[in-house]
Amino acid sequence: MRPLGFFDPAGFSKVGDKENFQNLRAAEIKHGRVAMMxxxxxxxxxxxxxxxxxxxxxxxxxxLLSGAMELAVWTQDPNKEAGDFGDPxxxxxxxxxxxxxxxxxxxxAMFAALGIISADLLTGKAIYCRQVPLGASRSVPAVSPMLS
Structure with missing residues (x-):
């Protein structure tokens, strides 16, 4: 995909190994769909x-529904492009x-879901503006007391 073209810095895919690439691409698409939800x-x-x-x-x-769909309906056809389940x-x-x-x-979405879950686990608050209280007035000293 532009602008990088083939980009695999971790070396998961070998050039010319179409079967492994298709498997990784299908997994990427499925993980992306789950992450969006x-x-x-x-x-x-x-x-x-x-x-x-x-x-x-x-x-x-x-x-349960997505597991059933994954196993019964959305099976990858080796003759089609990875993630091609048609236009239902x-x-x-x-x-x-x-x-x-x-x-x-x-x-x-994979990065967004990871960030949302990490922030929630760390702060105990959901996303929105509750993590950084906008409009809350805090008096922050101009010079740190440690430096005075």
């Missing part, structure tokens, strides 16, 4: 969205531009 679901309540009812019930249902809604959006957007958004 996780980042969106974690915004209002953080990790508490899946650890307290009724979020726990929704998480369990989503996990018939919107005509399954093209190269759409696939590249999905890859980029999935990569961003």
């Amino acid at each position: 996780a980042a969106l679901g974690a915004v209002p309540a953080g990790i508490g969205a899946v650890t307290t009812p009724p979020g726990t019930y929704g998480f369990a249902a989503l996990l 809604l018939g919107l005509g959006q399954y093209n190269e531009e759409f696939r590249n957007k999905e890859l980029n958004n999935g990569r961003f």
Whole structure:
């Protein structure tokens, strides 16, 4: 994908190993799709969205449904491009531009979900502006007392 082209600094894929590349690409797409849902679901309540009812019930249902879909419906056809499960809604959006957007958004979502969960575990607060209280007036000394 532009601008980097083939970029594998960790050396997971060997040049010419199409089967391994397709497997890694399919995993990247699936992880990106999960991360997009996780980042969106974690915004209002953080990790508490899946650890307290009724979020726990929704998480369990989503996990079972996505597991069933993964094993029965969304199986990777070796004759198709990685992540190509067709256009189930018939919107005509399954093209190269759409696939590249999905890859980029999935990569961003993986970092976003990691950041949201890490911040929530560290601060105990969900995202929003609650982590950094905007508008709160704090008097910060101009010179540190240690330097005076």
